[in-house]
Amino acid sequence: MTQLTFPENFLWGTATSxxxxxGAAREDGRGPSIWDDFCRLKDAIQDGSDGSVxxxxxxxxREDVALMKALGLKAYRFSIAWPRVLPAGRxxxxxxxxxxxxxxxxxxxxxxxxxxxxxxxxxxxxALNAQGGWTNRDSAGWFADYATVVVKALGDRVKxxxxxxxxxxxxxxxxxxxxxxxxxxxxxxASKAAHHLLLAHGTALQAIRAAGDANTRVGITLxxxxxxxxxxxxxxxxxxxxxxxxxxxxFAEPILTGAYNERILARMAGVEIRPGDMxxxxxxxxxxxxxxxxxxxxxxxxxxxxxxxxxxxxMGWAVRPAGLYAILMQLHRATRGRLPLYVTxxxxxxxxxxxxxxxxxxxxxxxxxxxxxxxxRAIQDGVDLRGYFVWxxxxxxxxxxxxQQFFGIVRVEYAxxxxxxKDSGYYLRDVATANAVL
Ligand code: IFM
Numbered sequence: 001m002t003q004l005t006f007p008e009n010f011l012w013g014t015a016t017s018x019x020x021x022x023g024a025a026r027e028d029g030r031g032p033s034i035w036d037d038f039c040r041l042k043d044a045i046q047d048g049s050d051g052s053v054x055x056x057x058x059x060x061x062r063e064d065v066a067l068m069k070a071l072g073l074k075a076y077r078f079s080i081a082w083p084r085v086l087p088a089g090r091x092x093x094x095x096x097x098x099x100x101x102x103x104x105x106x107x108x109x110x111x112x113x114x115x116x117x118x119x120x121x122x123x124x125x126x127a128l129n130a131q132g133g134w135t136n137r138d139s140a141g142w143f144a145d146y147a148t149v150v151v152k153a154l155g156d157r158v159k160x161x162x163x164x165x166x167x168x169x170x171x172x173x174x175x176x177x178x179x180x181x182x183x184x185x186x187x188x189x190a191s192k193a194a195h196h197l198l199l200a201h202g203t204a205l206q207a208i209r210a211a212g213d214a215n216t217r218v219g220i221t222l223x224x225x226x227x228x229x230x231x232x233x234x235x236x237x238x239x240x241x242x243x244x245x246x247x248x249x250x251f252a253e254p255i256l257t258g259a260y261n262e263r264i265l266a267r268m269a270g271v272e273i274r275p276g277d278m279x280x281x282x283x284x285x286x287x288x289x290x291x292x293x294x295x296x297x298x299x300x301x302x303x304x305x306x307x308x309x310x311x312x313x314x315m316g317w318a319v320r321p322a323g324l325y326a327i328l329m330q331l332h333r334a335t336r337g338r339l340p341l342y343v344t345x346x347x348x349x350x351x352x353x354x355x356x357x358x359x360x361x362x363x364x365x366x367x368x369x370x371x372x373x374x375x376x377r378a379i380q381d382g383v384d385l386r387g388y389f390v391w392x393x394x395x396x397x398x399x400x401x402x403x404q405q406f407f408g409i410v411r412v413e414y415a416x417x418x419x420x421x422k423d424s425g426y427y428l429r430d431v432a433t434a435n436a437v438l
Contacts, residue, residue: 031087295323
């Protein structure tokens with residue numbers, strides 16, 4: 001059997017985000033965020049929970065870094081809680097907030113793990129939301145100022161920066177569908193927020209480079225759900241290629257081309273787009289992060305089809321590994337291979353069980369194997385893919401689903417905060433060690 005070996009120096013790691021794992025929501029001067037507020041709204045979170053304790057990572061980060069080291073992982077993507085660093089969103093810096101990330105970075109480096117730091121993974125300071133949050137055009141400047149503070153504090157050791165995580169979710173789940181903080185339901189607000197998030201990304205690119213050094217690399221993480229043809233027929237292929245894809249057209253395309261297409265402009269009616277905005281949005285990235293979980297099947301006759309899916313995860317997402325190959329190739333073609341890519345999230349929630357102290361999560365192992373295989377196939381076909389971060393290191397607070405979804409390769413027993421490495425964790429260790437799909 002031929003082994004599917006990855007390129008030398010390929011980075012294997014896991015990803016998390018601040019509000020989903022840290023807890024300690026009211027400790028050491030952290031200010032409130034829109035997620036603290038949103039969780040208090042009636043019925044906002046399915047199990048009525050919040051992230052105030054989560055995985056208690058704020059106190060257990062040493063144990064969590066030791067887990068990564070034991071699993072042989074060479075990279076870790078985590079996010080910084082803006083309200084820990086700037087409790088009011090702007091102005092006074094909280095030294096204890098920066099202090100936490102300072103210790104975390106040192107711990108990672110001592111364990112030989114390269115930090116990839118996301119500056120915004122959805123926990124906007126409440127004080128900024130009171131001023132309109134992402135619907136306020138000033139948010140781009142607020143974000144760049146915050147980025148400057150963090151890069152000045154950690155940039156001597158952190159070289160890989162991600163501005164935003166999944167701005168589609170911040171804009172549309174947060175301002176149009178009401179499923180995420182701040183919980184609004186207004187399409188016009190969502191379009192405004194989307195433009196300002198892109199502007200914030202572009203403005204922060206410049207700020208991060210100014211605050212960093214010659215080795216600073218900066219990019220953005222976007223979520224994708226590509227349109228796949230439901231069959232190999234010519235008409236299904238055409239239908240899939242022509243079907244609207246807000247995730248790609250609304251976010252990747254303006255970043256890569258400096259323009260919104262007609263379909264996006266139609267949604268942007270009423271949004272102030274100033275001369276110069278698009279050039280800022282299309283500023284140079286050193287890489288792009290790809291978050292991939294599922295894809296849509298498009299049929300010329302039936303539109304989006306859901307009925308011939310082989311398998312769904314606990315989130316109700318269809319398992320379609322071929323979509324990972326498709327989006328990596330699409331980005332490769334769009335950038336003529338000039339922009340390095342990372343899979344910054346991929347993983348699956350399944351209902352795990354502990355049996356004799358072990359978690360035999362064979363469905364998650366199979367999911368990961370199938371997706372690693374597609375990533376390998378993309379590399380074979382020329383994609384400059386540099387690393388792969390599995391979502392997630394540990395089970396955690398899955399936003400409006402609370403603690404009822406399980407994405408970790410390590411289980412968390414929330415009553416005791418004990419960590420149990422699942423079979424998928426050992427599988428990732430073996431893949432990372434062999435640098436090959438096993
Ligand atoms: O948990 C989330 C993460 O915060 C962002 N990307 C998708 C994951 C699974 O839903």
